[in-house]
Amino acid sequence: MGEVLVLVEQSDGGVKKVTTELLTLARSLGEASAVWVGPGYSDAAAATLAEFGAGTVYVAGDAAYADHPVAPKAEVLAQLVAEKAPIAVLVASTADGKESAGRLAVKTNSGVITDAVAVSPDLIATQSVFGGSTVVHSKVTAGTPIISVRPNSIAPVAAPGAAARVDVAVDLSDAAKKATVTGRTVAAKGGRPDLAEASIVVSGGRGVGGPEGFGVIEALADSLKAAVGASRAATDAGWYPHQFQVGQTGKTVSPQLYIANGISGAIQHRAGMQTSKTIIVVNKDPEAPIFELADFGVVGDLFTVVFQLTEEIGKRAH
Numbered sequence: 001m002g003e004v005l006v007l008v009e010q011s012d013g014g015v016k017k018v019t020t021e022l023l024t025l026a027r028s029l030g031e032a033s034a035v036w037v038g039p040g041y042s043d044a045a046a047a048t049l050a051e052f053g054a055g056t057v058y059v060a061g062d063a064a065y066a067d068h069p070v071a072p073k074a075e076v077l078a079q080l081v082a083e084k085a086p087i088a089v090l091v092a093s094t095a096d097g098k099e100s101a102g103r104l105a106v107k108t109n110s111g112v113i114t115d116a117v118a119v120s121p122d123l124i125a126t127q128s129v130f131g132g133s134t135v136v137h138s139k140v141t142a143g144t145p146i147i148s149v150r151p152n153s154i155a156p157v158a159a160p161g162a163a164a165r166v167d168v169a170v171d172l173s174d175a176a177k178k179a180t181v182t183g184r185t186v187a188a189k190g191g192r193p194d195l196a197e198a199s200i201v202v203s204g205g206r207g208v209g210g211p212e213g214f215g216v217i218e219a220l221a222d223s224l225k226a227a228v229g230a231s232r233a234a235t236d237a238g239w240y241p242h243q244f245q246v247g248q249t250g251k252t253v254s255p256q257l258y259i260a261n262g263i264s265g266a267i268q269h270r271a272g273m274q275t276s277k278t279i280i281v282v283n284k285d286p287e288a289p290i291f292e293l294a295d296f297g298v299v300g301d302l303f304t305v306v307f308q309l310t311e312e313i314g315k316r317a318h
Contacts, residue, residue, distance in 0.1 A: 002031065002087030003085075004090060005058075006054070006091075010036070013040035015045050018092040018151040020052045021156045022090045030086075033055060034054040036059045037072055055164065056163070068181065073100045074107060077089060089147070093114060115149075123140070124138070151251070152275065195243075195246070195251055200224050200227070201276070207264075214234075216303055220306050220309060223317070231247065247271060250272055254275040255276050261282045284301050
């Protein structure tokens with residue numbers, strides 16, 4: 001079996017969930033190897049990569065790589081592709097991941113596929129396009145297949161690997177150094193889990209009526225220790241920050257429980273949450289398309305229903 005390189009998505013030295021998904025997928029295609037670029041590689045990171053089957057971890061740990069966004073990742077990957085001749089390279093379909101994929105494709109004269117939701121053993125990628133209404137099967141025919149995979153498309157499955165560390169050094173080109181990080185500000189984090197990795201997501205849409213309407217959504221989310229999401233209509237209206245948008249042009253989520261409140265169910269939104277394990281819908285319009293996806297549905301005013309639900313959960317928590 002050939003080697004499959006997986007670019008690690010990490011934050012503060014911790015491995016993000018999407019990387020465990022990519023390693024799970026990589027194991028179904030060949031021998032999974034992780035690629036860590038930047039400082040901060042730790043025993044905890046190594047343990048996570050080993051838990052999900054990384055046989056080898058290529059560590060390009062020079063602190064200088066962190067001084068330049070994205071480009072160093074592509075150059076590290078390009079060197080590994082030239083040296084190791086992997087059968088494929090997998091990256092997360094995040095902003096950084098897709099840019100890394102594009103840069104790598106140019107450097108290696110390879111084809112690139114973005115936003116895959118599955119990849120078969122013969123490296124045929126499945127993509128869900130036009131809001132999930134059309135399924136496309138694609139295959140790279142030139143160079144090394146480079147595939148970005150949408151987060152939450154693959155269920156992570158643990159399988160022990162050696163995670164043998166191999167240090168890698170790459171002399172960055174002048175082009176890779178043109179963009180330089182001049183400062184960093186730590187993002188303020190609330191008490192809620194990350195939207196893309198949460199096991200419970202409570203979302204609000206146009207039905208909340210305005211920014212103040214998200215107060216009931218946040219209260220329900222906090223009672224369940226859940227993440228808060230929003231529809232595109234709500235974020236475009238400025239009612240909630242865009243980083244919380246769920247949908248094809250936002251974040252793809254696949255939690256154990258998804259509660260959609262006041263969301264009509266436009267195809268764009270459905271594409272970002274339809275793989276959730278259990279879907280509960282609260283909407284006053286019984287004809288809302290999102291009811292087609294619902295495991296449980298409540299026809300009613302969300303301010304009444306959600307308030308009562310939050311109150312009842314509070315009673316049971318004590």
